[in-house]
Amino acid sequence: MSQSLNYAVFGVGRIGRVHSAIVQTYGHSIVALGDEAEGAITIAREELNVPNIPAFNTPEAMIEKMDDEIDAVIIASHTKDHARHALPFVKAGKPIYLEKPLTDGLEEAFDFVQEIGRSKKLIQIGLQRRYDEALIHTKQLILEGLIGPIREIRCILRDQFPPPETYSSRGLVIDMGIHVADEAIFFLDEFPNEVWATVHNTIGYDSPIDEGGDTAFVGFTTQSGIVGRLDLSRTHSSGYNNETYIIGTKGTIHTGRFAGYPGPIHVELWKHDGTLDEANSAKFEMSYLKGDYPEFLPRFERAYEIAHRQFHNDVSESHDFAVTQNEVLDAQVFVEAAHRSAQANGKRFSISRHDDLAAYRQACVDNGLMEA
Ligand SMILES: NC(=O)c1ccc[n+]([C@@H]2O[C@H](COP(=O)([O-])OP(=O)(O)OC[C@H]3O[C@@H](n4cnc5c(N)ncnc54)[C@H](O)[C@@H]3O)[C@@H](O)[C@H]2O)c1
Numbered sequence: 569m570s571q572s573l574n575y576a577v578f579g580v581g582r583i584g585r586v587h588s589a590i591v592q593t594y595g596h597s598i599v600a601l602g603d604e605a606e607g608a609i610t611i612a613r614e615e616l617n618v619p620n621i622p623a624f625n626t627p628e629a630m631i632e633k634m635d636d637e638i639d640a641v642i643i644a645s646h647t648k649d650h651a652r653h654a655l656p657f658v659k660a661g662k663p664i665y666l667e668k669p670l671t672d673g674l675e676e677a678f679d680f681v682q683e684i685g686r687s688k689k690l691i692q693i694g695l696q697r698r699y700d701e702a703l704i705h706t707k708q709l710i711l712e713g714l715i716g717p718i719r720e721i722r723c724i725l726r727d728q729f730p731p732p733e734t735y736s737s738r739g740l741v742i743d744m745g746i747h748v749a750d751e752a753i754f755f756l757d758e759f760p761n762e763v764w765a766t767v768h769n770t771i772g773y774d775s776p777i778d779e780g781g782d783t784a785f786v787g788f789t790t791q792s793g794i795v796g797r798l799d800l801s802r803t804h805s806s807g808y809n810n811e812t813y814i815i816g817t818k819g820t821i822h823t824g825r826f827a828g829y830p831g832p833i834h835v836e837l838w839k840h841d842g843t844l845d846e847a848n849s850a851k852f853e854m855s856y857l858k859g860d861y862p863e864f865l866p867r868f869e870r871a872y873e874i875a876h877r878q879f880h881n882d883v884s885e886s887h888d889f890a891v892t893q894n895e896v897l898d899a900q901v902f903v904e905a906a907h908r909s910a911q912a913n914g915k916r917f918s919i920s921r922h923d924d925l926a927a928y929r930q931a932c933v934d935n936g937l938m939e940a
Pocket of ligand 1: 579580581582583584603604605606607608611644645646647648667668669694695696732733734735736743864868
């Protein structure tokens with residue numbers, strides 16, 4: 569495979585255009601655009617400065633016409649269409665960068681994984697926290713044992729605004745929650761065993777996609793006794809806010825305390841004697857952008873860039889991707905339990921993870937997360 573890749577992009581709304589611009593910056597070519605909405609294609613053609621490249625309304629039509637010219641695919645369509653749009657490209661043998669989550673519903677997610685299998689060479693999922701320098705530094709501090717065994721974790725994700733009108737979602741617990749559900753699993757190396765959640769309306773804007781609220785608190789425990797919380801909202805009036813507190817028996821890590829938006833991302837390691845471990849703490853920068861941009865871009869632009877460089881590298885070297893259909897399925901099970909709990913006034917749901925897909929699916933049915 570050549571150094572630079574020919575990408576097709578299917579789904580060219582906000583984030584589809586962000587991904588496209590990043591790969592263009594790295595010298596790759598966009599050779600085909602796809603979207604079910606003509607309006608999105610028109611904007612993408614102009615914004616990406618590709619006025620004449622072919623555009624398609626379905627993946628099947630794109631593959632039929634362009635199969636030989638496409639090396640890799642980015643899929644960033646509506647969540648509800650991800651599996652349906654990804655499957656033809658998997659079957660055509662194209663490596664895919666697929667935005668999170670796999671699908672809207674858990675049944676379809678299991679069907680999709682059953683159909684494509686567990687190989688880690690098919691799909692890299694757009695859970696960009698796995699590539700974020702501040703979060704990777706945080707993970708390294710945990711692995712070095714600097715805070716001792718973890719007792720408590722709190723992952724915060726707060727938007728400033730509701731999503732655009734074109735957006736489609738089953739609500740903030742599933743849509744936003746999946747990022748920090750995956751983050752918690754990544755940091756803890758452990759899957760929750762019990763999950764509960766509540767959803768609240770704090771600002772009162774009317775959004776049809778927010779499951780009756782704009783703020784949610786998700787609680788969970790793990791088998792080893794760690795207690796965790798995910799705080800989600802679309803109400804942080806001073807700017808996009810991503811924070812994580814991890815409390816161990818020997819110290820605490822605080823990553824991303826709000827320091828302005830955009831602003832520096834601090835990773836602070838607090839020792840048992842109450843002082844800052846200066847040598848192991850670190851500071852990372854956001855992007856400082858001009859003009860109109862999606863609100864999450866300053867915080868995660870660099871992580872998207874690293875994720876795309878890694879995707880290219882893993883495709884070229886035929887390596888496994890670090891975050892695949894398997895990891896996102898786990899995060900989806902976690903947030904499905906949270907979503908159902910929020911709809912049932914905080915009822916507690918048991919969950920478990922299984923390598924065997926049939927056993928995993930059965931456990932989700934038994935735990936009330938999906939139909940048989
Ligand atoms: N990893 C991340 O940080 C991140 C951030 C945002 C979105 N996402 C994911 O990416 C996917 C797409 O999200 P998005 O934010 O790009 O949503 P979006 O609403 O901007 O775009 C989604 C779809 O809406 C339609 N659309 C968008 N703008 C349009 C326009 N001007 N005219 C006509 N149709 C238009 C298109 O069909 C497009 O494919 C979702 O699955 C979401 O979960 C991930």
